Amino acid sequence: MQSNYGLHWPNTTRGHESLHTLFELSAKKHPENIALVCGNEQMTFKELNDRADNLCHAILNWAYYEDIIAVSSTPGIDMVVGVLAVLKSGKAFMPIDPKAKKSRNIQIVNDSAARFCITGEKEYEA
Numbered sequence: 001m002q003s004n005y006g007l008h009w010p011n012t013t014r015g016h017e018s019l020h021t022l023f024e025l026s027a028k029k030h031p032e033n034i035a036l037v038c039g040n041e042q043m044t045f046k047e048l049n050d051r052a053d054n055l056c057h058a059i060l061n062w063a064y065y066e067d068i069i070a071v072s073s074t075p076g077i078d079m080v081v082g083v084l085a086v087l088k089s090g091k092a093f094m095p096i097d098p099k100a101k102k103s104r105n106i107q108i109v110n111d112s113a114a115r116f117c118i119t120g121e122k123e124y125e126a
Contacts, residue, residue: 019087020084020087020088023049023084026045027045027046027048027049030045031044031045031049032045032046033045036048036077036080038075038076038077038080039076041076041077043077048080048081048084051081051085052081052084052085052088053085053088054085055081055085056085056086056089058085059086059091063091063115063116066091066114066115066116067091068091068092068093068112068113068114068116069086069089069092069093069094069114069116069117069118070095070096070109070116070117070118071083071086071093071094071095071117071119072095072096072097072098072117072118072119072120073098073118073119073120074097074098074099074120076120083095085118086118094108094112094114096108096117098119
């Protein structure tokens with residue numbers, strides 16, 4: 001199957017593969033191909049898969065019993081890694097806009113009962 005963006009998803013016999021499973025299949029088949037470009041940064045399928053796997057292991061270590069993981073990041077590589085890692089961990093992700101009003105983000109987190117949030121290093125203020 002070919003998408004409008006030149007991505008080639010492998011044909012599967014089951015037909016109902018998850019996004020992260022299809023991504024992993026592509027990463028195994030084309031590890032050195034560019035998977036992601038954001039501004040001047042780019043990442044291969046292998047690099048993206050490895051970063052997402054590492055974060056997935058951290059999620060399972062620190063938030064094993066959580067159902068929802070918040071991801072606070074502006075659009076970019078960190079956001080893609082975070083969302084992919086959450087999907088790989090088998091949990092639901094909830095996007096949080098770090099540029100939104102703090103009160104709005106607090107309301108979203110409280111309403112969702114999310115108790116664990118991933119944020120990009122660039123989003124963190126000491």
